[in-house]
Amino acid sequence: MFGEIRGYNRQANKIIIEFERRNASIEIVTPSIINFFASIASERRVSKAVENLRVDPGAVSVDRVDGKIVVKTEKLKIAVSDEFFVDIYDAAGNLLCADYRGSAEPFVRRGSGEGLDVAAEEGHKLELEKNRLKVRVLKKMDEELFFYGLGDKTGHLNKKGYHYKMWNTDNPDPHVESFEAMYKSIPFFITLKKKQAFGLFFDNTFESVFDLGKENSNYYSFGAVDGNLNYYFIYGPAVKEVVNGYTYLTGTTPLPQLWTLGYQQCRWSYTPEERLHEIAAAFREKDIPCDVLYLDIDYMDGYRVFTWDKKKFPDPKKTLKELKDQGYKVVTIIDPGVKKDRGYPIYDQGLKNRYFATEKDGVPYVNRVWPGDSLYPDFPNGEVRKWWAANQKIMTDTGVAGIWNDMNEPASFNGPLPDDVAFNNDGVPADHREMHNVYGHYMSKATYEGIKQATGKRPFVITRACYAGTQKYSTVWTGDNQSLWEHLRMSLPMLMNLGLSGVTFCGTDVGGFGFDCTAELLSRWVQVGAFTPLFRNHSSIFTRDQEPWAFDKETEAINRKYIKLRYKLLPYLYDIMHEEESNGLPVIRLLLLHYQNDDKTYEINDEFLCGENILVAPIVEQGDKARMVYLPEGDAWIDYWTKQTFEGGQYTIKEAPLDICPIYIKAGSIVPLYPVQNYVGENPVKQLTLDIYLPEKGKIGSYVHYQDDGESFDYRKGAYNLYAFDVQADEPAKRIRIKGEKKHAGYGKGYTSFKFILNNVEPSAIIAGETSVSFEVSGNRTVFSVQEPGDIIVRL
Numbered sequence: 040m041f042g043e044i045r046g047y048n049r050q051a052n053k054i055i056i057e058f059e060r061r062n063a064s065i066e067i068v069t070p071s072i073i074n075f076f077a078s079i080a081s082e083r084r085v086s087k088a089v090e091n092l093r094v095d096p097g098a099v100s101v102d103r104v105d106g107k108i109v110v111k112t113e114k115l116k117i118a119v120s121d122e123f124f125v126d127i128y129d130a131a132g133n134l135l136c137a138d139y140r141g142s143a144e145p146f147v148r149r150g151s152g153e154g155l156d157v158a159a160e161e162g163h164k165l166e167l168e169k170n171r172l173k174v175r176v177l178k179k180m181d182e183e184l185f186f187y188g189l190g191d192k193t194g195h196l197n198k199k200g201y202h203y204k205m206w207n208t209d210n211p212d213p214h215v216e217s218f219e220a221m222y223k224s225i226p227f228f229i230t231l232k233k234k235q236a237f238g239l240f241f242d243n244t245f246e247s248v249f250d251l252g253k254e255n256s257n258y259y260s261f262g263a264v265d266g267n268l269n270y271y272f273i274y275g276p277a278v279k280e281v282v283n284g285y286t287y288l289t290g291t292t293p294l295p296q297l298w299t300l301g302y303q304q305c306r307w308s309y310t311p312e313e314r315l316h317e318i319a320a321a322f323r324e325k326d327i328p329c330d331v332l333y334l335d336i337d338y339m340d341g342y343r344v345f346t347w348d349k350k351k352f353p354d355p356k357k358t359l360k361e362l363k364d365q366g367y368k369v370v371t372i373i374d375p376g377v378k379k380d381r382g383y384p385i386y387d388q389g390l391k392n393r394y395f396a397t398e399k400d401g402v403p404y405v406n407r408v409w410p411g412d413s414l415y416p417d418f419p420n421g422e423v424r425k426w427w428a429a430n431q432k433i434m435t436d437t438g439v440a441g442i443w444n445d446m447n448e449p450a451s452f453n454g455p456l457p458d459d460v461a462f463n464n465d466g467v468p469a470d471h472r473e474m475h476n477v478y479g480h481y482m483s484k485a486t487y488e489g490i491k492q493a494t495g496k497r498p499f500v501i502t503r504a505c506y507a508g509t510q511k512y513s514t515v516w517t518g519d520n521q522s523l524w525e526h527l528r529m530s531l532p533m534l535m536n537l538g539l540s541g542v543t544f545c546g547t548d549v550g551g552f553g554f555d556c557t558a559e560l561l562s563r564w565v566q567v568g569a570f571t572p573l574f575r576n577h578s579s580i581f582t583r584d585q586e587p588w589a590f591d592k593e594t595e596a597i598n599r600k601y602i603k604l605r606y607k608l609l610p611y612l613y614d615i616m617h618e619e620e621s622n623g624l625p626v627i628r629l630l631l632l633h634y635q636n637d638d639k640t641y642e643i644n645d646e647f648l649c650g651e652n653i654l655v656a657p658i659v660e661q662g663d664k665a666r667m668v669y670l671p672e673g674d675a676w677i678d679y680w681t682k683q684t685f686e687g688g689q690y691t692i693k694e695a696p697l698d699i700c701p702i703y704i705k706a707g708s709i710v711p712l713y714p715v716q717n718y719v720g721e722n723p724v725k726q727l728t729l730d731i732y733l734p735e736k737g738k739i740g741s742y743v744h745y746q747d748d749g750e751s752f753d754y755r756k757g758a759y760n761l762y763a764f765d766v767q768a769d770e771p772a773k774r775i776r777i778k779g780e781k782k783h784a785g786y787g788k789g790y791t792s793f794k795f796i797l798n799n800v801e802p803s804a805i806i807a808g809e810t811s812v813s814f815e816v817s818g819n820r821t822v823f824s825v826q827e828p829g830d831i832i833v834r835l
């Protein structure tokens with residue numbers, strides 16, 4: 040395809056390599072992030088995922104050695120040979136990633152045409168792999184490699200040996216491991232070999248495929264049906280650094296409003312308004328905290344977006360105000376499909392201004408979704424996004440607090456959108472093949488910007504379809520799962536891989552969307568949900584009720600217990616979201632993110648870290664009342680329930696009756712807690728609690744806590760407080776030192792007192808500054824309060 044190298048020419052951080060048949064380029068973004076590019080389909084190069092690329096290449100050298108072009112950065116050496124074969128080494132000369140020199144040799148699917156016909160007749164879906172790829176890169180496989188990422192794909196954490204497709208897909212069948220495509224297209228994966236990890240991000244919006252050693256165990260590959268060769272190599276060596284690099288390119292999730300981390304209740308059928316009020320009242324009556332209630336498609340007038348069914352909601356503004364007074368934020372669904380209906384303003388405006396995607400002859404394209412015949416706004420067009428953004432005000436002025444974007448793969452009931460449906464794409468015509476995977480991305484962007492303009496607050500958007508970078512605008516859920524144990528189990532690797540793919544703020548429909556939930560399944564699912572950034576119970580119309588009280592008193596009590604635990608942990612989750620805004624690290628983390636040296640963590644599918652300090656090992660099998668837990672090596676772990684300490688690097692058996700989710704806190708953790716409230720903002724939080732788990736001998740436990748107004752963008756102008764805490768057990772002197780300091784004081788409504796919980800400590804005296812402090816011991820906890828963080832000595 041490229042031929043022999045003819046020469047090269049360097050332009051600042053970019054090296055253009057001239058080959059016999061076409062040029063290619065290497066761009067040094069940072070010493071660890073390298074872009075490889077060759078125009079195959081078009082010279083134009085606009086990324087949908089990477090906005091405002093910050094280039095910071097450091098020192099770069101380029102040489103011609105033995106017929107190769109050798110580029111060196113401060114972290115990597117890249118050797119380019121004829122045919123644009125690329126080999127990448129670390130600074131010490133270890134080979135990290137090599138292009139595969141052979142040609143693709145997929146395994147053979149045996150069977151005759153006759154057999155195929157018979158199998159198809161019985162209903163087997165057999166698809167013969169056609170070689171439709173115009174762009175493809177093959178990399179040499181190594182036996183010891185592990186693969187992660189790729190967004191919301193089903194199956195297990197490690198993707199080695201599997202094949203996936205990036206083509207946003209709404210398939211209502213129960214999600215299973217054999218689904219190659221899901222709702223989201225995040226063409227990014229991480230490869231790990233012992234201490235060395237790197238990521239490959241293939242920035243191509245066309246249908247793309249990722250084969251991680253399935254078709255042939257000698258190579259792994261990625262490619263697309265069209266578009267350019269355009270990928271980034273993102274070096275670690277730590278997986279953490281790869282995630283950091285990927286989000287450096289595609290963006291991090293901005294800090295959300297605090298209430299969005301509260302409990303959210305949804306169901307397709309919370310209409311008419313009396314039903315919504317009933318749900319709202321039940322939470323308060325039953326003493327189960329809840330911040331958010333959702334309205335699904337049935338609140339609209341004939342499924343016309345930006346309208347209300349006036350029979351069900353005669354005065355929506357009044358209804359939403361009444362709910363707001365009880366602390367509820369209402370989120371409404373807005374789908375992309377605009378009903379074809381003269382006299383309906385959104386349709387009329389869209390038609391008049393040519394805001395809809397068209398057939399190739401320019402006639403607006405029509406397919407069917409909920410409202411019947413509908414048109415698809417041309418979201419890749421900036422003008423259309425402005426219009427859509429302005430429409431958000433219709434909802435926010437009524438009192439809507441956030442918008443839920445669904446069906447934006449885009450879904451269609453009347454067969455798939457034809458390839459040649461035309462989009463304006465900011466002045467550059469593009470067809471559906473190129474725009475499909477970014478349709479939901481641009482819809483979320485428009486929604487985000489509209490809510491921001493209308494309210495000035497941090498927007499809350501939730502979307503089903505995504506492309507790389509959607510995390511800048513929206514939180515996501517994993518679509519229509521079902522009330523199946525299999526789906527609870529699978530949600531863990533899905534959420535962990537989503538997190539590695541830049542999507543920090545994610546969740547599943549707790550309890551399952553389709554099919555009928557059981558008491559036991561809901562009890563176990565809420566235990567996972569309590570640690571999931573988006574904590575939303577959602578179910579489909581006509582399924583059995585699955586609100587926290589929908590079963591029996593025991594299930595209700597378990598829901599209450601874990602939802603309350605969630606409210607205690609709000610400052611901890613908010614701190615993770617705040618840090619994530621600069622480092623891109625997700626809330627739900629696979630164990631190896633912090634324990635890459637411990638290869639026993641590489642394929643743990645059923646445990647996760649919530650931030651760095653809390654390990655959750657939920658029960659995901661019906662009937663299980665105990666499970667094996669692996670505690671990673673390098674830290675000691677404290678059982679949250681019994682306070683028993685365990686050395687890391689071991690498997691232990693934890694008994695877990697229905698109301699117990701195995702939770703372990705890393706030794707040395709300082710976990711910030713809030714008092715439980717019915718909803719965020721019910722009462723001002725004046726006291727911060729710090730739940731302290733002593734570090735092991737010789738170690739220091741540290742933690743930085745962040746506080747702001749929880750809703751505005753003022754924090755970006757410095758209106759926040761930062762509190763830093765250290766704890767150290769000083770063995771010979773038999774004392775514990777706790778140091779607290781306000782590192783940044785920019786938010787006026789700071790805490791007026793600090794409560795400390797010391798686990799597994801029995802003090803003889805506690806002295807803060809010069810003053811002795813009274814304390815209470817109950818069981819294995821010692822509790823005391825001080826007004827200022829300061830220096831505290833705990834004598835044993």
Ligand code: GLC
Pocket residue numbers: 306307335336372445446503518519552577578579
């Ligand atoms: C889709 C969504 C689901 C929603 C339903 C009705 O199936 O994924 O969450 O409830 O549409 O709007």
